[in-house]
Amino acid sequence: MIKSADIVVIGGGVVGCSTAYNLAKLGAGKVVVLEKNYLASGSTGRCGAGMRMQWGTETNCLLSRESVKMLSHLPELLNVNVDIEFTQNGYLMPAYSEKMADQFKQNLLLQNSLAIPARWVTPEESLEIVPFLNTQGMFGATYCAEDGHCNPFKVTEAYAQAAKNLNVEIYTDTEVKGIVTKNGKITAVRTNLGDIQTDTVVNAAGGYAKTVGRMVGIELPIFPERHEILVTEPVEPTMGPMVMSFYHNLYCQQSPHGSFIMGIGHPNEPESYNIKSSWQFLRDMAERIVEILPPLARLNIIRQWAGLYDMCPDRTPILGNSPALTRFFTAAGFSGHGFMISPITGQLMAEMVVGKPTAFPIQMFDAGRFERGELFVEPSVV
């Protein structure tokens, strides 16, 4: 194992791999990625694989818009031969109350001002997009045809390959045990395979970002929360867009492979590293999805699993340096939408770490914003 590195990235998910690739591309020196299991084994590989630009804060709109742009030609951008299964079949987000409809229309103003081609559709127009949608109780929906789907394993793989091509070293099955500091500076990262001397760490540990923060005495306001998900047997393409309902707290999309992937958020899910599957989820999911997409009752569920959202109190990620310790950077707290903004996140983090001006201003997303009370509350999260 390597003995020293200029930068150590903790976490071999899509954010870690994207950050490592961008660091190498900016000539940041020797970059090492440490992953406890295998690449995309955590939140990345367990996510719903959707990507959308319909957000309620300017930042999330911008981050996702830029990421979709990059994902649309990622293999060329990274010069790797990996099919990331990029498809743009849209997101349809129905509103079930006047208040929700007003909020959505407000979001639309923001999205349209940032050149995101989302629009309001009536229940009748929704039926043209998803013919078997139950529009009962619907006030309408927002629809963005350029939202869609990507394969999280393949996107991670693409970044990892591109990073390796730029001499990034990726260690899987390698667990970070501690971070050594001296006089307010990082000196080494301790792993189960030995120490790596370094003065710079990027914490991209997803649900475990808080644990990594505690290794240097920093209490990040990120907490892990279980979210469950299931997949059905593959069938002929029948539903184009992701259907995402905040009222039902669910999302459901037919993947290019033909299977339907769906999940629900549970309002009372406690903070925990628990990623066990529950039978209650199957029942709740089936009841809710059959209500709005009735023909899905005929499908066979073939697998269920769970993963962690790395939740932030305002559901906006922490991207930044920590005031208490120089050169300890965090890219976590994505609150369930880290995969879809990972391309631009990696770029911004790399720019920040090497001290270049960032493509967007992101200094206000540091962990200090919670003490300052400068939150960016994202309303649109399942």
Place this chain on the structure above:
Amino acid sequence: MPSQERLAKGPVAVFECMQQIPCNPCADACPRGAITVQEINDCPSLDEELCNGCGVCMTHCPGLSIFVVDYTYGKDVALVKIPYEFSPLPKVQEIVDALNRQGQCVGTAEVIRVQTSPNKTNIIWLSIPQELAMEVRSFRLRKGNIVNPNDVIICRCEDITLGEIREQIAQGKHTLEEIKRACRSGMGPCQGRTCAPLIVNEIAKATGKPVSEIPLPKFRPSTSPVKMASLLGGDKT
């Protein structure tokens, strides 16, 4: 064994059944009543005048021990019909290696016809030199004719070939979890019941590790597919 005179007259069944076991499907199968099994443990006996070499008995013999030989097929060549349960099947006009009872190659044969049977005992008609007609009892596909093993489907739910699996292993993915995520093997309705042991063998071969050291993947519910509708209704508590 049929007499020389009978063999000279045309196609006839040749029984190479030596085991005295309780078995008689051949007798029931023969449409002409040419086969008798006296006691159930006896070997069958053939009325060679009644037999016309139709070969129906061949597909019913679980021991693959009946053949049909026709010395009148050609001037120097004879036709031998061989029961065959391997795949892939040869193609008509294909040249194959002719094997004797010990499995040794004794010459070449041309495939004349491939009769497939729903019970998987297929009958292959081989044209071989007459002097080998009572010697050749099997055949082997030639190397170039054999299907490339990399084209064999390993994961039947997701149509993943051995070649694709080997490619993933070559890229450094040495666990079932990683290979599954890279190419969907084991993500189908059977959840890897068929492909997992096969892939483990490939990983073991490639890495030199014993199979016992290749970690099993996490098994995710459900054990078998569950219809969404069957989860609806019922008691909530």
